[in-house]
Amino acid sequence: MLTITELNEIRARVRQHLSVRRNGNEVRIIIGGGTAAIAAGSRQLMAAALEEIALHGTANVQVSQRELDVEADEHPAVVVAINGSEVLYKRCTAAELCALISRSVLTPAANAN
Amino acid sequence: MPYIRSHVLICAGTGCVSSGCKAVEQAIAAEIKRHGLSHEVRVVQTGCFGFCKIGPIVMVYPESSFYCYVKPEDAEEIVQQHLLKGRLVERLLYRDVQSPKPTTFFTDIGFYKKQYRVALANCGAIDAESIEEYIGVDGYQALAKVVSSMTPAEVIHTVKASGLRGRGGGGFSTGLKWEFAAKAPGAIKYVVCNADEGDPGAFMDRSILEGDPHSIVEAMAIAGYAIGARQGYVYVRAEYPIAVNRLTIAIDQARRIGILGQGVFGSAFDFDIAIRLGAGAFVCGEETALLASIEGRRGMPKPRPPYPAIKGLWDKPTLINNVETFANIPKIILRGAEWFASMGTENSKGTKVFALAGNINNTGLVEVPMGTTLREIVYEIGGGIPNNRAFKACQTGGPSGGCLPAALLDTPIDYDSLTAVGSMMGSGGLIVMDENTCMVDVARFFLEFTQDESCGKCVPCREGTKRMLEILEDITKGHGTADDIDLLAELSTTIKGASLCGLGQTAPNPVLAALRFFRDEFDAHISDKKCPAGVCRELLTFSIIPAKCKGCTLCKKACPVGAIAGTVKTVHTIDTAKCIKCGACIPKCPFMAIVR
Numbered sequence: 001m002l003t004i005t006e007l008n009e010i011r012a013r014v015r016q017h018l019s020v021r022r023n024g025n026e027v028r029i030i031i032g033g034g035t036a037a038i039a040a041g042s043r044q045l046m047a048a049a050l051e052e053i054a055l056h057g058t059a060n061v062q063v064s065q066r067e068l069d070v071e072a073d074e075h076p077a078v079v080v081a082i083n084g085s086e087v088l089y090k091r092c093t094a095a096e097l098c099a100l101i102s103r104s105v106l107t108p109a110a111n112a113n
Numbered sequence: 114m115p116y117i118r119s120h121v122l123i124c125a126g127t128g129c130v131s132s133g134c135k136a137v138e139q140a141i142a143a144e145i146k147r148h149g150l151s152h153e154v155r156v157v158q159t160g161c162f163g164f165c166k167i168g169p170i171v172m173v174y175p176e177s178s179f180y181c182y183v184k185p186e187d188a189e190e191i192v193q194q195h196l197l198k199g200r201l202v203e204r205l206l207y208r209d210v211q212s213p214k215p216t217t218f219f220t221d222i223g224f225y226k227k228q229y230r231v232a233l234a235n236c237g238a239i240d241a242e243s244i245e246e247y248i249g250v251d252g253y254q255a256l257a258k259v260v261s262s263m264t265p266a267e268v269i270h271t272v273k274a275s276g277l278r279g280r281g282g283g284g285f286s287t288g289l290k291w292e293f294a295a296k297a298p299g300a301i302k303y304v305v306c307n308a309d310e311g312d313p314g315a316f317m318d319r320s321i322l323e324g325d326p327h328s329i330v331e332a333m334a335i336a337g338y339a340i341g342a343r344q345g346y347v348y349v350r351a352e353y354p355i356a357v358n359r360l361t362i363a364i365d366q367a368r369r370i371g372i373l374g375q376g377v378f379g380s381a382f383d384f385d386i387a388i389r390l391g392a393g394a395f396v397c398g399e400e401t402a403l404l405a406s407i408e409g410r411r412g413m414p415k416p417r418p419p420y421p422a423i424k425g426l427w428d429k430p431t432l433i434n435n436v437e438t439f440a441n442i443p444k445i446i447l448r449g450a451e452w453f454a455s456m457g458t459e460n461s462k463g464t465k466v467f468a469l470a471g472n473i474n475n476t477g478l479v480e481v482p483m484g485t486t487l488r489e490i491v492y493e494i495g496g497g498i499p500n501n502r503a504f505k506a507c508q509t510g511g512p513s514g515g516c517l518p519a520a521l522l523d524t525p526i527d528y529d530s531l532t533a534v535g536s537m538m539g540s541g542g543l544i545v546m547d548e549n550t551c552m553v554d555v556a557r558f559f560l561e562f563t564q565d566e567s568c569g570k571c572v573p574c575r576e577g578t579k580r581m582l583e584i585l586e587d588i589t590k591g592h593g594t595a596d597d598i599d600l601l602a603e604l605s606t607t608i609k610g611a612s613l614c615g616l617g618q619t620a621p622n623p624v625l626a627a628l629r630f631f632r633d634e635f636d637a638h639i640s641d642k643k644c645p646a647g648v649c650r651e652l653l654t655f656s657i658i659p660a661k662c663k664g665c666t667l668c669k670k671a672c673p674v675g676a677i678a679g680t681v682k683t684v685h686t687i688d689t690a691k692c693i694k695c696g697a698c699i700p701k702c703p704f705m706a707i708v709r
Contacts, residue, residue: 002371004257004378007248014249020120021174021238028175033199046118050153054116062175063118065199 016059026060027104029053029097030086032077033065040075048094052101061105080104119154119196121145122172124237126161126323127316127355128477129168133184137169140188148192160324160359162237163478164224167207172219172237179219180205210474210496224475227494229456231464232280232317232440233480236324241359244366247327253372255446256331259338260380268339269295272442274450276462280317281307281398281435282513282539283615284461284528290432293422294340297430302342304333305426305433307403308349308356311395312511313562315542317466318436320478322349322356325440326363330386332439334377335446337384340432345386348403350393360388395512395566399614400425400433402568413570414614435540437466457483461527465541469495472502472547481526488522491545502547506630510539512559512566513619515626516552535626537619551648552631553638557585559623563616574617577608581624590651593639598628650694653709659684661706668698668707 031037031046046063053061070077074090080100081087089100123129123138142156162170167181171191178201180191187205194200206215207222216222230236239246247253259268273288294302306329310318322329333345349357364386367373375383389407396402397412404426406412425431441463445453454462461483467490470476474496481490487507491497498504506516509526515536517524524530528538546555564578581604584597605621612618628635637643644652657668657677664682676692679685687698687707699707 001374001376001379004261007253007257007378010245010248011251011254014245017114017117018239018246018249020117021122023177031199033197035198038198046153050116050118054114057114063116064175066176067199 016057019059020062022062026083027062027101028079028081029061029063029101029104030068030079030081031063031065032068032070032075032079034067036072037068037075037077040072042076044094045076045078045092045097048098049101052098053105056102056105058105061101115152117153117155118175120174121154121156121191121196122159122174122237123156124160124162124168124170124172125158125241125355126165126168126236126320127353128161128165129170130355132168134169136185137171137183137188140185141171141191144188144192145196148197150192150196154196157240158242159239160236160241161320161478163228163233163320163480164222164475165477166475170237171205176201177219178217179207179222181207210499223496224477224479224494227485227489228480229464229482230480231444231453231456232321232437232466233324233478234444235328236320236478239325241324241326242362244327244363244370247325251447252327252443253331255443256334256338256372257378258446259335260378260382265295265339265341268335268446271446271450272339275441275445275453276450276457276460277438277441277445277453278461278528279435280437280441280465280540282510282537284538287434287438290422290434291336291339293420294342294430294432297423299430301429302340303426303429303431304336304340304342304345305404305407305421305431306333306345306347306349306439307398307400307433307435308347308353309391309398309403310350310353310436310540311393311398311566312540312542313559314470314544315468315511315540317468317478317541319353319356321436321440321466322353322360326356326360327367328440328443329360329436330363330367330373332434332442333386334373334384335442336432336434336439338377338382340430342432343383343385345384346407346426347386347388348391348397348407349388351390352393357388357390364388394568395562396568396614396616399616402614403433404431413568414616416613437541458525458527458530460529461538465526465538467526467541467543469543469545471508471544472498472550473545474499483527484525486523486525487517490526490543491522495545498545498547502549504545505548505550506546506552506555508536508544508546508555508623509542510537510619510622511542512563513537513615513622514539514542515622516546516555516630517626518630521630535622535629537622549646549648551589551644551646552627552634553585553644554589554646554648556624556627557582557589560585560620563620567616567620571611571613571617573608573611574613574620577604577612578617578620580604581608581621585624588635588638589644589649591638591642591649593635595639597639598632598635601628647709653694654689655687655692655694655696655698655707655709656689657685657687658706658708661704663704663706665703667701667703671697671701673697
């Protein structure tokens with residue numbers, strides 16, 4: 001029979017996966033979308049972001065896409081929102097984004113200040 | 114484990130399945146694959162979102178974008194624009210009937226704003242066929258809590274303190290029912306889930322079974338622990354194939370993972386569940402008839418007492434609760450009796466799910482705290498009456514309830530308030546009727562239903578409803594007499610008092626409520642031989658208003674029996690002897706010259 005400890009382990013694992021459907025995640029990574037952004041490499045940024053989050057295995061991060069208010073030559077752009085406070089990063093590279101995620105995920109409160 | 118950035122939830126309740134959600138799901142999955150997004154986007158099939166009118170519904174997370182009326186050909190645009198480029202597909206977003214502006218987020222939609230979901234919390238939110246997703250939203254935590262840290266008496270005390278009352282129609286205290294079953298002597302006891310939902314237009318229980326079947330499995334196990342039962346049965350009608358399938362999957366998963374079976378969560382408590390299919394007889398919703406059907410006998414009620422809690426299935430103490438009642442149990446155990454009792458009114462705690470149907474803009478499932486008024490449900494959640502027609506009545510309680518007029522729109526919905534005004538809560542059917550509805554015909558419809566569903570065991574129900582139906586049919590055909598009203602009232606009193614089970618005891622209610630609130634319509638049918646709403650065909654006379662007729666001949670061409678005479682640019686006339694009152698001419702007239 002399943003034990004309560006095993007039940008709680010499943011819950012913790014699935015909660016992480018279900019965080020995509022939850023409002024109020026501490027850290028939100030919003031990658032600039034649209035044709036110009038894709039041409040400038042936003043898809044590579046997305047792949048790097050997903051890989052980095054998977055590496056940390058955290059449940060408090062959410063990744064989404066939307067068209068950002070930047071010039072075409074400022075792509076790829078990324079907004080990192082920590083506890084509702086947004087910071088826009090223009091011409092962001094995959095390595096820079098991974099570093100941002102790593103910092104935000106590990107110490108979101110510190111980054112918000 | 115790869116991180117999936119987006120979940121595309123596709124409603125796979127019966128309503129959306131009927132409107133083609135399977136093809137939409139396949140098309141979206143194919144487009145996701147074609148665009149190389151399979152490793153970052155996941156398609157999830159959920160239970161009912163509740164807003165059945167606008168299906169198939171697709172919800173995209175994390176944005177909570179709510180797309181409606183989605184077709185397979187929309188899949189490419191959703192994937193390419195939303196999932197790949199981060200742009201909303203505006204044309205598929207929900208638009209309120211009052212405003213052309215699209216609503217971007219699910220939580221901003223008027224239909225959902227005033228709702229508070231407890232029993233429906235997981236419907237449309239998780240994959241109904243995944244025990245892991247259920248566990249991920251605290252599923253089976255309540256069962257773990259009761260078997261590891263509560264005594265059966267504490268569980269019953271919690272359910273009693275919550276104030277939960279049976280959601281199937283009776284409204285009896287759930288905690289008291291559990292206590293009776295627990296105290297009944299006997300080593301073998303049973304827990305039964307009544308999923309024989311039979312009210313016309315009601316589909317609350319079906320949606321819970323389709324969207325959150327594990328909550329029923331968990332609640333039944335909790336009930337088994339509380340009363341000392343080791344076996345549960347779900348009695349569900351075979352005409353709910355999706356619900357039966359998902360419930361079967363849920364029970365299999367719970368067994369396979371080691372939740373159902375021997376030694377639940379390492380305790381000394383054993384529990385298992387089996388499904389029994391019903392053939393869809395309305396009377397089998399009555400608990401003694403239901404038990405007879407599970408035992409393999411013809412579904413017919415028997416006199417109570419003894420109540421099933423004392424002598425039920427195979428003469429053993431049996432606890433019977435309805436699906437929606439069970440769906441509240443895990444939340445009550447986890448969040449506490451006080452939390453549940455903080456919602457609702459003094460004697461009706463918690464929330465209630467209603468199937469909103471009829472002449473209403475937003476049809477679907479709604480869950481509101483007890484005490485919410487009919488007006489709030491009809492106008493704020495339901496979006497009002499289509500085509501700005503006037504509200505005439507609201508039917509609650511199904512064939513056992515009654516129609517309430519506009520003057521009672523501010524009645525709070527709770528067990529006692531509805532009973533006080535001559536209707537009842539019932540299982541949660543809520544049918545809205547506009548000014549074009551004939552209340553005599555509605556009374557006739559519900560009596561035709563109960564008469565048809567009467568099992569025939571007791572004379573008052575079998576013969577009495579038949580006679581009442583004949584009288585109502587006479588009235589709607591223009592053959593009513595002045596004595597009919599008194600006769601209907603007398604028959605109603607006898608049938609209510611002398612019938613064996615709830616079916617007969619409540620069958621006259623729709624007629625009594627119609628007589629109470631819409632007596633003028635009965636009088637018009639009987640005395641004036643007129644149907645004010647223009648519904649009862651035998652009482653209609655079609656005629657053409659000469660001043661409006663332009664002689665266009667369109668009505669003449671539409672008449673299937675050649676009852677309309679006239680030539681071009683001359684006023685037409687209808688031969689009432691030939692007219693079959695089919696109404697085909699009315700929509701053809703561009704000048705609104707034909708009246709009935």
